[in-house]
Amino acid sequence: MTAVATEPASDRKSGRADRRMPGWARALLWVAVAFVAVSITSYQTGLPQLTSSSTMQAAVRLGIPILLAALGGLWAERAGVINIGLEGMMILGTWGGAWAGYQWGPLAGLVAAVVFGALGGLVHAVATVTFGINHIVSGVAINLLGAGTAKYLSTLLFAPVSQNPRESPPVPKFDTYSAQPLGTWLEQLENLQRVGISDVAGIVGGLVTGVSPLTMLAYLLVPVSYLVLWRSPFGLRLRSCGENPVAAESLGVNVYRYKYFAVIISGALAGLGGAALILNPGQAGYLEGQTNNRGYIGLAAMIFGNWRPGGLLGGAALFGYSDGLQLRSGETTVHALLYAATLVLLAVVVLQLWRRNWFAAGVALLFAAVMYSVYWFTDELPDEITAYTPHLVTLVVLAAASQRLRPPAANGLQYRRGAD
Incomplete structure (x- = not known):
């Protein structure tokens, strides 16, 4: 007689409930x-x-760089390449955006930030895809390289103008826009201080007032990433490289090429996140150390979101809110x-x-x-804890979400064409 394994009734019940929702x-x-x-x-x-709407505006401004870094991590890791180097690519993006933005305006700064971040992604792709270097080692090297390159270039090009090798001259910003008369009506509701109604008005008001084109672009990239990665032949081939590259190769997919595409796009998105730190209102320009580990927090948001665009959007919103709250209210x-x-x-x-x-x-x-x-x-909490609220939230959220994570099967594995 063959024994049949059965799951506990409680697991079956919760499983049915999860399937229904x-x-x-x-x-x-x-x-x-x-x-x-x-x-x-x-x-x-x-x-x-x-x-309040002011807290929400701060949360959006601080959450956008995290969101873009998380999207960068999503593209790379869905192709099977771990990208610890998001922080270094963001640093390159901040420097490139400040340099071009100071010279030719915010649009040029946006393009330069994307290019500089993509160059960081290209270096990471060459190291991991072509030469098979450990992804973590390469990512750490990219972080060091990005910080060192930015410091050298700042000393060379910014110091003669700003008289400070750690920062750039003031950089022109994108204009901001508000949905009117909706914004005014929401402000009136918020000022009424009614439980629930004023809270909704404050949150929505913060999302539709003082919005820059870069913020709109960042939110647009979330559904675009979903459609490209999950609803297009290109995305299916790219994700197959992160799940089973040998099987993908047997079906005619050029795994090397798709990994290169993914990591370069990853770097470009991280560079765009760096641009959000200098081209959105609230920051004078490039400042050494201004990324403040947001590349790592973006990576955490991606993991919290279970390598899905919608999930990482929620993670970025959570981390941005915690950062904005301690910045605005203490x-x-x-x-x-x-x-x-x-x-x-x-x-x-x-x-x-x-x-x-x-x-x-x-x-x-x-x-x-x-x-x-x-x-x-x-x-009240000590200043030391308050200042690191986003980092503490990152640790707590990852600990809580660790039981349900499902990364791409071949994520971080070395791939060689023709290998078994």
Whole structure:
């Protein structure tokens, strides 16, 4: 008699529930849960800055570079090339954008940032695809090379003008646009300070006012990346290189060529993310160290999004919001997020109890108790913690999302044509 393996009833139940609800619907549900938690926190703590339009504008401005770096990581890793070098490519993009932007205006700066980032991607492609160098080693080298190249060029070209080798002269910015009269109406609703309604008005108002063309381009690239990678023959061949390059080669796909395309596009997107740091309003120009590890955070957003465009958009929004909140409002509002995190964790507890996953529910309840205890017994967080809020959120989110990740099967593996 043959034994038949069976899964626990609780797993079957949760599996059926997951199958009934599409991934996009689950994502929207958690967005709604997070919104309700932040809205309640704003009301209970008397801190409308949590959902104000100014906070949302800062979140968008700070989240766009992370989003573009995440898209760059998506293109490379879907082709099977790990791109740790996003940070260095962003640095090259910031320098190239500042240099060309100062000379010929923001549009020229945008093009130069893309070209400089693509050159960084080309170097990474040559190292990993042609010479088979370990992807992590090559990525770290690109980060060092990007920082060193930018510093050398700044000393050579910027220092005589700005009198400072660490920064460029002021760079012209893109103009910003607002959807009117919608923006004015949303501002009026926000000023009413009604629970829920004013929160929605503040969030939407921040998304439709003070928007630059570069921001619009970044958001447009999310559906474009999805359509190209998942709905075109080119994207199917590119993704096959990240899943099973040997099988792709047997079907006539030029794996080397597609990997080169993917990594160069990855670098171009990272360079575009660097341009967002200098060509959007709020920054004078190139400044040494201004990327502040956003390339790594973009990589984390991509992983959080499970190597999907929609998911990484949510990750970039989360990291941009946490960064914008601590920048605009400081220690008090970041401290209030502990209350919001407690409410979200309580929602996780309810979900796990419904799934009859008692251990996960207990762990979530324990973390909720710790979060609320810290919130209750402290008035504000230390400056050292507040300044690193985006990095801490990155670690927490990756730890929470690690159980459901599914990277491309051949991601990071060395490929040689004709190998078995």
